[in-house]
Amino acid sequence: MTEPRMSEPRTPDLDADRPEQAEAEQHTDARADRILARRRWPQRLRVAEIHSIWRQPAVIAAAAILAVWVLLALLAPVLTDDPIAQSPDLYQPPSAAHWFGTDELGRDVFARVVHGARLSLPLAVVIVAFSLAIGGLVGLLAGYLGRAADEILMRLTDLVFAFPQIILAMAVAAAFGPSTRNAVIALIIVSWPIYARVIRSAVLSIRTSDFLASSRLLGVGPWQALRKDVIPNSVGPAVVLATLELGNAVLMLAALSFLGLGPRPPAAEWGAMIAAGSRDLSIWWVSVFPGLAILTVVLAFNIVGDALRDRLDPRTARGVR
Amino acid sequence: MLLGFLLRRGVITVVLLVGVTLVSFLLIQAVPGDTMSATLSEQALQDPEIVAAYRARWGLDEPLYVQYLVYMRNVLQGDLGVSQQTGRPVLDDLLTYVPATLEIALPAMLLSLVLGVAIGLYAAVKHDRAGDHAVRAGTLIGLSTPPFWLALVVLYVFFYLLGVSPSGGRLSTWIVPPERVTGSVVIDSALAGRWDAAWDAIQHTALPVLVLTVLTVAMLVRFVRSAMLEVLDADYVRAARAKGLPTSRVLTAHVLRAGLVPVITVSGLAFASMLSGTVLVEQIFSWPGVGQYAFRSASALDVPAVLGVSLFVAVVYTVVNLLVDLAYGLIDPRIRLS
Numbered sequence: 001m002t003e004p005r006m007s008e009p010r011t012p013d014l015d016a017d018r019p020e021q022a023e024a025e026q027h028t029d030a031r032a033d034r035i036l037a038r039r040r041w042p043q044r045l046r047v048a049e050i051h052s053i054w055r056q057p058a059v060i061a062a063a064a065i066l067a068v069w070v071l072l073a074l075l076a077p078v079l080t081d082d083p084i085a086q087s088p089d090l091y092q093p094p095s096a097a098h099w100f101g102t103d104e105l106g107r108d109v110f111a112r113v114v115h116g117a118r119l120s121l122p123l124a125v126v127i128v129a130f131s132l133a134i135g136g137l138v139g140l141l142a143g144y145l146g147r148a149a150d151e152i153l154m155r156l157t158d159l160v161f162a163f164p165q166i167i168l169a170m171a172v173a174a175a176f177g178p179s180t181r182n183a184v185i186a187l188i189i190v191s192w193p194i195y196a197r198v199i200r201s202a203v204l205s206i207r208t209s210d211f212l213a214s215s216r217l218l219g220v221g222p223w224q225a226l227r228k229d230v231i232p233n234s235v236g237p238a239v240v241l242a243t244l245e246l247g248n249a250v251l252m253l254a255a256l257s258f259l260g261l262g263p264r265p266p267a268a269e270w271g272a273m274i275a276a277g278s279r280d281l282s283i284w285w286v287s288v289f290p291g292l293a294i295l296t297v298v299l300a301f302n303i304v305g306d307a308l309r310d311r312l313d314p315r316t317a318r319g320v321r
Numbered sequence: 322m323l324l325g326f327l328l329r330r331g332v333i334t335v336v337l338l339v340g341v342t343l344v345s346f347l348l349i350q351a352v353p354g355d356t357m358s359a360t361l362s363e364q365a366l367q368d369p370e371i372v373a374a375y376r377a378r379w380g381l382d383e384p385l386y387v388q389y390l391v392y393m394r395n396v397l398q399g400d401l402g403v404s405q406q407t408g409r410p411v412l413d414d415l416l417t418y419v420p421a422t423l424e425i426a427l428p429a430m431l432l433s434l435v436l437g438v439a440i441g442l443y444a445a446v447k448h449d450r451a452g453d454h455a456v457r458a459g460t461l462i463g464l465s466t467p468p469f470w471l472a473l474v475v476l477y478v479f480f481y482l483l484g485v486s487p488s489g490g491r492l493s494t495w496i497v498p499p500e501r502v503t504g505s506v507v508i509d510s511a512l513a514g515r516w517d518a519a520w521d522a523i524q525h526t527a528l529p530v531l532v533l534t535v536l537t538v539a540m541l542v543r544f545v546r547s548a549m550l551e552v553l554d555a556d557y558v559r560a561a562r563a564k565g566l567p568t569s570r571v572l573t574a575h576v577l578r579a580g581l582v583p584v585i586t587v588s589g590l591a592f593a594s595m596l597s598g599t600v601l602v603e604q605i606f607s608w609p610g611v612g613q614y615a616f617r618s619a620s621a622l623d624v625p626a627v628l629g630v631s632l633f634v635a636v637v638y639t640v641v642n643l644l645v646d647l648a649y650g651l652i653d654p655r656i657r658l659s
Contacts, residue, residue: 058458159340163635164597167615171631174619175348251467255601258469260620271467278473278605281481291470298465306461 053307062303065296073117080111083268091283101285103276105266112268113289119269120297123184124249128242130188135195136238142196143203144226154200157193165190166255173261180263183256187249198241202234236312243308247301254294270294326650334643339393341635345628346392350385401632402625406618411629414614420504421491422599422610425526429533430592436538437591438584441545442577445553456542463539468598472532472605479528487525489607496521529606537595544587545580552580582653589645593638 053059072079087106094101100109135157142153160168172186206212212229220228254271256262263269270290277287365371376382383391395401401411444456479486491506492498496518499509507526510519552558553576561571599612607613611630618626 155336155340158337159344162337162341162639163344163631164593164638166597166600167631167634170600170615170619171345171348171627174627175624247465251465254467255469258467258601259604259616271469274467274470274473278469281473281477284477284481287470287473291467291474294467294470295462295465298467299462302461302465 053304053311056307058303059307062300065300066304069117069121069297069300072114073121076111076114076118080114081108083107083111083115084266094285100289101283103273103283103286104280107266109273109286109289112273113270113293115268116270116273116290116293117297119180119263119267120250120253120294123180123253124246127184127187127191127249127253128245131191131245132195132238132242134188135192135197136199136234138192138196139199140203140226140231140234143200144207144230146207150200153196157196160190160193163190166252169252169256170259170261173256178261178264180267183253183262186256186261187252190252191245191249194245195238195241198237199234202237203230206230206233240305240309240312243301243305247298247305250294250298250301327647330643330646330650334639337639338636341632341639342393342396343389345632346389348624348628396632401629404618404623404626404629406621406623406626411626414626415611415629415633418609418611418614421608422596422603422612424491424505424507425529425533425603425608425610426592426595426599428526429530429537430588430595432530432534433537433541433591433595434588436534437541438545438577438581440538441542442549442572442580444542444546445549446572448550448553453546456546460539460542463535464543466536467601468532468536469601469605471535472529472602475528475532476605486528487521489525489605491522491525491609492518493521493525529602529608532602533595533598536598537591540594541584541587541591545584548583549576549580552576555579582649585649585652586645589638589642592641593634596634596637 076083084107087102087108089098089102090104090106092098092102092106098108098110100113103109103112138153138157142150163171169183169186169190172189173183176182176185206229212225215225215229253262254269254274257269257271258275260272260275262271265272270293273290274287277283277285277290280286365375373382399412401415403409404411404414407414440456444453447453447456476486476488480488487493499506499513499515499518502509502512506522507519510516510522558571558575561575562568566574596611599608599610600615601612602608603610603612604616611633615627615630617623618630
């Protein structure tokens with residue numbers, strides 16, 4: 001492979017020493033820049049298209065919902081009572097004093113639902129960040145190196161895909177013991193393969209594209225091509241997937257704690273709250289409100305993710321699971 | 322050509338299954354509290370001789386790969402270990418609970434496929450009009466709803482408020498269960514000629530089937546819709562329209578036939594997601610299926626049972642996917658060639 005010539009910072013005195021060559025290089029540079037500029041057009045177009053999702057009322061509504069949830073999560077200690085403070089007012093239906101009623105220990109359900117966001121939202125971000133980092137690296141390596149590396153890494157992801165997500169997550173969480181940390185680890189273990197697949201296919205399509213071939217002809221080395229072409233152009237599918245997976249992470253975390261494998265009591269976690277309410281149907285408010293919380297957050301992520309996908313990545317349908 | 326395709330798919334499946342057992346095995350190894358400290362008393366654990374004897378007895382002194390081979394041999398012989406909770410072999414437990422799960426999963430799958438294709442086709446035909454938008458909104462809400470919560474809401478409405486549905490379980494308590502033949506209460510009751518029991522059992526399946534269907538339909542509709550949209554745009558569909566075929570004929574003979582091929586693939590995934598859904602849904606409906614078994618095992622940290630279930634489901638999933646791939650290869654020769 002030739003050295004990445006385009007990127008080398010040219011020292012001024014070198015050019016001054018050999019003006020002829022500098023001129024010649026500038027000439028080829030100008031042409032190369034024109035060609036290389038073209039390789040970036042998909043990105044520029046995409047940025048413009050990202051903004052166009054704001055024309056959809058549903059996306060604005062979803063963003064507003066998410067903004068409200070983030071605010072609620074941040075301001076929860078100021079806005080509400082202590083979510084784990086017990087009181088003698090057990091099983092109170094929704095009222096002016098307790099907007100969402102009280103649960104079996106007399107705790108305020110509104111306070112617990114709002115505080116639930118302080119668990120679910122950051123944990124979802126952590127799960128997605130780690131899954132994206134692991135899956136992204138695996139997908140990048142598999143797609144870019146190809147051959148044996150691709151084969152080994154992709155069979156590894158197939159292996160994790162062979163287990164339905166919630167069941168593998170359940171097995172991992174049960175094996176490590178129930179705790180918030182282990183639930184998060186379990187969800188990262190089951191989530192990264194989807195990123196690996198999506199990013200690998202994005203990398204493959206770029207690797208075989210004409211603009212990458214032309215930049216290679218111009219002497220761009222493999223490392224620089226990875227940094228300047230492959231990674232930036234895989235960002236689109238990754239962003240779409242990460243947005244959709246944020247919603248999925250909230251759902252899966254709630255499912256694990258519904259099964260008793262998430263944050264330990266008395267933590268205010270939405271799935272665990274639904275489980276508590278499921279023991280007695282007459283106290284519907286204990287489980288209905290945390291369920292609505294999950295529904296609104298996940299729906300908002302799905303709406304934004306869907307709109308992003310229509311703009312950024314219309315080819316890849318979401319891996320249905 | 323077909324034989325080569327079968328062979329290739331078969332080899333991939335076997336490799337995958339070996340990998341699945343490896344994952345299960347490594348998970349057992351990862352369990353912090355090992356089986357030894359769970360089985361032996363505190364006093365026995367202090368005695369190095371007993372510990373050594375125990376390790377030798379259960380092969381714990383062997384290298385890890387030997388232990389894995391022993392585990393593999395056990396799994397191949399159908400020995401998935403003993404559930405700490407029920408005290409019975411995990412395989413026996415599974416065989417008891419699988420028919421109950423199938424009794425709700427199969428009707429739900431059938432219903433989901435029919436509804437999914439119908440609604441997906443409708444949305445594709447109405448592309449970007451009100452009907453399509455309504456379907457898209459509906460499916461997004463369906464995908465965003467926690468399954469266990471939906472089950473709870475449905476139970477609250479139909480049992481607690483309206484009183485038109487039983488609360489849970491497979492059969493009302495006052496009805497004597499039919500003799501076990503197939504494991505499906507509905508079919509067994511019908512075989513015994515006890516129509517009242519069969520009707521009661523069907524009523525009990527209604528709500529779980531409804532919840533599983535809602536969740537699976539949402540997923541299928543989105544897939545069918547995009548598959549159909551692609552076909553609706555194809556030249557041969559335009560040609561069929563241009564030569565004056567009625568819309569109904571174009572849709573059934575041209576669009577559905579071509580558009581359904583990818584739907585076969587996704588139905589395997591849909592079935593797997595339904596199996597996952599049963600874990601959460603069966604709990605709410607006190608449905609004694611694999612899902613509830615998995616749930617109870619997980620909350621009791623009954624690791625052999627949890628791993629048995631995950632291994633079982635992974636095998637089912639892999640085999641279903643193999644069948645789907647084979648069906649796909651038979652229908653569409655291009656797949657075999659690639």
